[in-house]
Amino acid sequence: MKKNKVLVMLTSVVVMLAVLIGGCGGNKQAAGPQGGPTELTFYYPISVGGPLTKVIDQMAADFSKENPDIKVTPVYTGSYAETRTKIQTALRGNKPPEMAIMFSTDLFSLLDMDAIVDIDSFIKTDSDKAYLADFYPGFMTNSQTGGKTWGIPFQRSTIILYYNKDAFKEAGLDPEKPPATWDEMVGAAKALTKEGRWGLEIPSTGYAYWMLQTFVLQQNGNTNLMNSAGNEVYFNSPAAVQGLKYWLDLSQKHKVMPANTIEWATVPTDFLEGKTAMMYHTTGNLTNVKKNAKFNLGTAMLPAKDHRGTPTGGGNFYIFKNTSPEKQQAAWKFIKWMTEPERVAQWSIETGYVATRKQAYETETMKKYVKEFPDALVARDQLEFAAAELSTHENGRVTKIMEDCVQTILTARKTIDQAVNDAQKEAEEVLKPFKK
CATH class of the missing domain: 3.40.190.10 (Periplasmic binding protein-like II)
Incomplete structure (x- = not known):
């Protein structure tokens, strides 16, 4: 008799616990107006x-x-x-x-x-x-x-040119006429470069492939770094080689930009601190730069070679x-x-x-x-x-190949031709499974 009472009490407790647990679980799992949002x-x-x-x-x-x-x-x-x-x-x-x-x-x-x-x-x-x-x-x-x-x-976003209008005025440049061509950018950057200030900075870590696309897309032929199916890349195309040469010349030949690589996050800071008079960067930084600039800020479309161009x-x-x-x-x-x-x-x-x-x-x-x-x-x-921005199958791997390619060129570890041919071969191997 005593055992039966104990069993009945235990059964009641179990039932109560089940109801409580079920109720709590139901509240957690339910979705919509009847069981919570x-x-x-x-x-x-x-x-x-x-x-x-x-x-x-x-x-x-x-x-x-x-x-x-x-x-x-x-x-x-x-x-x-x-x-x-x-x-x-x-x-x-x-x-x-x-x-x-x-x-x-x-x-x-x-x-x-x-x-x-x-x-x-x-x-x-x-x-x-x-x-x-x-x-x-x-x-x-x-x-x-x-x-x-x-x-x-x-x-x-797109990439835009940011420039310091006060620095332009100081260098004898028209602050309302930013450079519109590759040659004009070199000329302006030379006039703006002085001790403690570069004429131009283009980031080469994090999104180096994106910056390279600007130079590729501004040349005749309407080439890009990849096809629309995302299973081919053109890292060693004539447009890529020409773009990389121009980029490298900005630091090595014209001396208007720091040598080696430049950090993505450092460039806006350098610009705001007056360490560079112009920069390439995402328009996604525009409001931040606008709020923090202690000088008259200018922005412009990217300078062109044969025509304008930018990746999104x-x-x-x-x-x-x-x-x-x-x-x-x-x-x-x-x-x-x-x-x-x-x-x-x-x-x-x-x-x-x-x-x-x-x-x-x-x-x-x-x-x-x-x-x-x-x-x-x-x-x-x-x-x-x-x-279109560089987009392929295995995109993380493919973009890193081009990131590394740009950086080996800017740090003089490889020639341009050697670097792009190596990058092309490596990317083709990654994309081989996606070729029909």
């Missing part, structure tokens, strides 16, 4: 100056406030390269975030992993089609392949496959919210990144801003001459 994790990188984590965090908080049925948790994941590594690790562990901003050039690698959802599957109405068509074509070249759209442009750059939104359809729809709602014209305009103003939608430039917010600060239009206008 749908929870989304959002990875994002930053590779420019300024307190951009606060901007992203606030935008996510504002979205969740407007949409209480969806809770977005933004996670800053370091640089683009660090973000790629963390995403790949999460995918291998079968625990990716619901969405992320990653390099637009990560597209082929993500497709090879069967990791992302095609955006076209969310495009249902004429309004959706108009939304997609409103993004600048230059940014869609790294967002579409195989007849489908895979990413939504967000923190996108920056990151796209991606939605990951390994999550529920409900969460995918919630992620899509967040992405559309983040890329509404007014919000895109505000993001551009806060950062310097190009507003990726045409309608953003029709907002009163942007009209007022560009009237006060016309430099904000330089990168947007340069999109007319823009081409």
